[in-house]
Amino acid sequence: MVKFVRFTIISVLFYAASIQAQNISVSATTDTSVYKVGDFIRYDIEIKYDKGIVVYLPSVKDSVKTLDYIQTMPSEKNEANNKIIDRYHFIFSKYDSSQVTIPSIAIAYTDGSSSVKKYIRTNPITVTVKTLPVNQQEDIRDVKEPVKLPPDWILIGLIILLLFLLSVAGYFLYRYYRKKKNLREKIIPEFIIPSHEIALARLSDLEQKKLWQNGFVKEYHSEVTEIVRQYFESRFKFGALEMTSSEILAVLSYLEEGKVIETISEKFFSNADLVKFAKFEPMPKVNEEMMKQAYEIVNKTIPIPVATPIKEEQDVQ
Structure with a gap:
């Protein structure tokens, strides 16, 4: 009887330790809940799990159909309190106004005791995308003219000086080569065969x-x-x-x-x-x-x- 009680206690402790060793959690968040049309929507997934667990992240780009995918940001991997923390970051957008729910995403994982995949799901998130407010009472205004910047007189002066120096250099080069050509023509007489x-x-x-x-x-x-x-x-x-x-x-x-x-x-x-x-x-x-x-x-x-x-x-x- 004593042996049976001891065996039962040991089995319960071992089972509890096994459950604790295979602990995993996941959460999904966005940087805010209200956006304007065309804003970037940052979607983050954080997974915490024990060292013996292997996580298989699915294609988030293909899993989220309610938003327009923009890009995947670099992921992060940290370790704290004997747990591994993976953080994944994604950028989406929306080009019309509506209330959108990012669905729950199933994430597969395996523990050290079995190669059979198990699944854990993220929490769904609802965000609101709004258009820019338009005041119907205001008059239609023309497009603003480009802002006229004051002329940069120093730059203009430098350009004029550079053009002047180039003109002077070109003139003297022309004089030099013209003189050299005339001198060559004088030095080399025309030879006529009798x-x-x-x-x-x-x-x-x-x-x-x-x-x-x-x-x-x-x-x-x-x-x-x-x-x-x-x-x-x-x-x-x-x-x-x-x-x-x-x-x-x-x-x-x-x-x-x-x-x-x-x-x-x-x-x-x-x-x-x-x-x-x-x-x-x-x-x-x-x-x-x-x-x-x-x-x-x-x-x-x-x-x-x-x-x-x-x-x-x-x-x-």
């Missing part, structure tokens, strides 16, 4: 082509004649490219420097006209003579450089 050098180079290139040797006789005579005409036009400044052979010879006869090549030029253009107009098939000797005559025409009319007298300094003894 007419006779161009003609001699073209005649040399024509020789290298060996046109008449490869059967291109007319092409050879056409090109050598064009080189001489171009030389006359550049050297004596008359339109030799557009003139006939007789007209060119007439101009040369009037030029003092052209008289020295009048005879050789007549032979040159006579051969050229025979090939061009009389369908004359020249002998190789004629082709060679045409090249020699062209060289002679150019070489005999190369300008003679004018000697610049050198002033000798006399030593004063």
